[in-house]
Amino acid sequence: MALDKPYTDIPGTTIFDSSQARKGYKLNQFFYSLMKAENRERFLSDERAYLEERNIGEEQIQAVMDRDYNRVISLGGNVYFFGKLFFTDEQSFEVGASSMTGMAPGEYREMMISGGRSVEGNRYTEEQD
Amino acid sequence: MARITAGVATSHVPAIGAAVDLGKTKEDYWAPLFKGYEFSKQWIAKENPDVVILVYNDHATAFDMKVIPTFAVGCGESFGIADEGWGARPVPEVIGHPDLAWHISQSVIQEDFDLTIINEMEVDHGLSVPLTLMFDQPDAWPCRVIPLAVNVVLYPPPSGMRCYRLGQAIRRAVDTFDEDLDVQIWGTGGMSHQLQGPRAGLINKDFDADFLERIVNDPEALAAMPHIEYMRNAGAEGIELVMWHIMRGALNEKVKELHRFYHVPASNTAVGHLVLENTE
Numbered sequence: 353m354a355l356d357k358p359y360t361d362i363p364g365t366t367i368f369d370s371s372q373a374r375k376g377y378k379l380n381q382f383f384y385s386l387m388k389a390e391n392r393e394r395f396l397s398d399e400r401a402y403l404e405e406r407n408i409g410e411e412q413i414q415a416v417m418d419r420d421y422n423r424v425i426s427l428g429g430n431v432y433f434f435g436k437l438f439f440t441d442e443q444s445f446e447v448g449a450s451s452m453t454g455m456a457p458g459e460y461r462e463m464m465i466s467g468g469r470s471v472e473g474n475r476y477t478e479e480q481d
Numbered sequence: 482m483a484r485i486t487a488g489v490a491t492s493h494v495p496a497i498g499a500a501v502d503l504g505k506t507k508e509d510y511w512a513p514l515f516k517g518y519e520f521s522k523q524w525i526a527k528e529n530p531d532v533v534i535l536v537y538n539d540h541a542t543a544f545d546m547k548v549i550p551t552f553a554v555g556c557g558e559s560f561g562i563a564d565e566g567w568g569a570r571p572v573p574e575v576i577g578h579p580d581l582a583w584h585i586s587q588s589v590i591q592e593d594f595d596l597t598i599i600n601e602m603e604v605d606h607g608l609s610v611p612l613t614l615m616f617d618q619p620d621a622w623p624c625r626v627i628p629l630a631v632n633v634v635l636y637p638p639p640s641g642m643r644c645y646r647l648g649q650a651i652r653r654a655v656d657t658f659d660e661d662l663d664v665q666i667w668g669t670g671g672m673s674h675q676l677q678g679p680r681a682g683l684i685n686k687d688f689d690a691d692f693l694e695r696i697v698n699d700p701e702a703l704a705a706m707p708h709i710e711y712m713r714n715a716g717a718e719g720i721e722l723v724m725w726h727i728m729r730g731a732l733n734e735k736v737k738e739l740h741r742f743y744h745v746p747a748s749n750t751a752v753g754h755l756v757l758e759n760t761e
């Protein structure tokens with residue numbers, strides 16, 4: 353019997369479950385490698401070479417190089433792991449998170465200061481169209 | 482005998498640690514948040530606990546994808562402060578309480594809670610930010626700390642009820658420890674927040690207010706709330722709140738609420754904070 357996944361209809365949200373974890377294993381281990389200062393340096397000096405060494409698929413390599421975090425998520429990336437790349441890029445978690453929302457960082461910050469994104473209309477995908 | 486005297490709940494956002502480390506606490510953005518912890522700092526200075534059992538989650542810092550323990554207790558002598566990608570926070574190392582930690586693990590494993598034992602690890606903002614919020618910037622932390630790490634990164638985390646029951650088992654273990662110790666238990670993480678995807682930035686004040694009320698006064702019913710409700714209503718990362726149930730399970734059924742605070746935002750997150758006293 354298939355696993356029950358009641359969370360697939362939450363809009364704009366990918367739950368990091370067993371299938372995502374399996375798909376993203378090498379990708380997330382790459383992000384984790386950025387915890388070491390010498391790896392951050394090597395990665396920044398030649399991103400593609402560093403990624404290719406780690407046997408990550410081409411789609412994932414491209415998503416990382418584009419800093420396309422929604423794509424990274426769909427390919428198995430987890431935010432606590434790719435957060436290490438925000439820091440490598442000297443970017444705050446707030447700016448990193450904003451990049452996935454289609455909002456400019458300033459606009460996102462304003463939204464947070466005025467109480468955050470409302471849950472109304474954001475609970476179920478069917479509420480969205 | 483050792484006794485659990487109080488519980489503390491608090492969010493543990495990394496930016497809060499950075500605000501203290503960089504001296505920004507008086508800025509307009511941060512001042513209201515730190516004001517909410519003034520009572521708690523004075524209170525804990527008077528309480529002066531011997532040990533804090535600090536329930537937190539590791540954020541892909543000590544644990545990568547190689548090994549993912551659901552519950553892990555730090556039994557080591559001390560725990561270093563991790564470099565999470567921008568250099569280690571300038572805070573003191575964490576001194577453990579191996580005797581009590583081993584006592585807890587040996588007790589609760591025999592009550593069917595299969596804890597992982599950690600002798601060596603570094604701790605991240607999940608553990609150090611609550612210490613900073615409660616103790617500010619001392620040269621050394623004023624008490625011993627037993628880290629209790631809960632997986633909330635990989636779905637599924639343990640259920641709220643499993644966490645609550647583990648808290649109850651920890652309580653029984655502390656009660657049977659021979660040394661005369663005042664022990665606090667802290668539950669950290671949350672409240673509503675989402676860090677990922679187009680829905681990032683989600684905050685739900687109604688959910689949080691209800692959670693703050695019920696964890697004080699109706700904890701067992703609240704612990705039965707399924708994961709999906711956190712993720713749908715409090716943001717994908719709002720699931721961190723399951724850790725608060727461990728804290729609450731270790732306290733008496735009736736507690737005295739000494740302090741409650743709520744503030745939005747700290748970076749992407751709603752900050753919630755409680756100080757609960759174990760009444761006789």
Ligand SMILES: [Fe+2]
Pocket residue numbers: 493538540607670671721
């Ligand atoms: Fe966290």
